[in-house]
Amino acid sequence: MSPMRVFYGGTFDPVHNGHLAVARTVRDALSAQVALLPAHDPPHKGATRADAVQRAAMLELAVTGEPGLCVDRRELRRAGPSWTVDTLTELRGELGKHVPIAWLIGADSLLQLASWHRWRELFGLAHILVVDRPGAVVDADALRTQAPQVLAEIKPRWRDPGQLAEAAHGGFARVAMPALRPESSTELRRRIRDGEPWQDWVPPAVAAYIVRHGLYQPATVIIPTPSASDNP
Secondary structure (H helix, E strand, O other), X not given: OOOOEEEEEEOOOOOOHHHHHHHHHHHHHHOOEEEEEEOOOOOOOOOOOOOHHHHHHHHHHHHXXXXXXXXXXXXXXXXXXXXXXXXXXXXXXXXXXXXXXXXXXXHHHHHOHHHOOOHHHHHHOOEEEEEOEOOEOOOHHHHHHHOHHHHXXXXXXXXXXXXXXXOOXXXXXXXXXXXXXXXXXXXXXXXXXXXXXXXXXXXXXXXXXXXXXXOOOXXXXXXXXXXXXXXX
């Protein structure tokens, strides 16, 4: 069996140290290469604040020098919503039917998985790998209450993470984080907008890029200068 390939999709608007901690933890737990995929048109979220080129550039800066981590821009080259099932279909066609592929999501996304486009087809293309997020953990009771369809689908597929490489697709596993990270892109953008401390939440190169490009600042309101004709 070929080595496991893990794909970690998201808006990464912007990428922060929490994203990187998740990618490193999964890389080390599974001895796998982890590719981070910025979404072009995220169907489950609103419009991004930074454009696709900027978000991808920040990701490239964040993973530079990180062994086993890379950026995959394929969703940026595809028009329309960035459906995960389409991305995995493309990856499966490229990598072949025998390579173990895992799609990495947070527990908050797992609770919403039944709302994803053709979500049950994901298991025929890849394993689903999940990590806990602040305010959302992989808990059978929570799934039974909030996402019973998802629980019914993953319960017979539940594996130890180390077992996923034994098959190309179809499994589900949880990778435990050493500690839940406080960072979120929403809070990070708010801190930047409101002038609060934020730079320790991102790699230095990403912080420099945000400052250099003036990202996530309040929108500037331009008030036109009255002309003579405007005077009463």
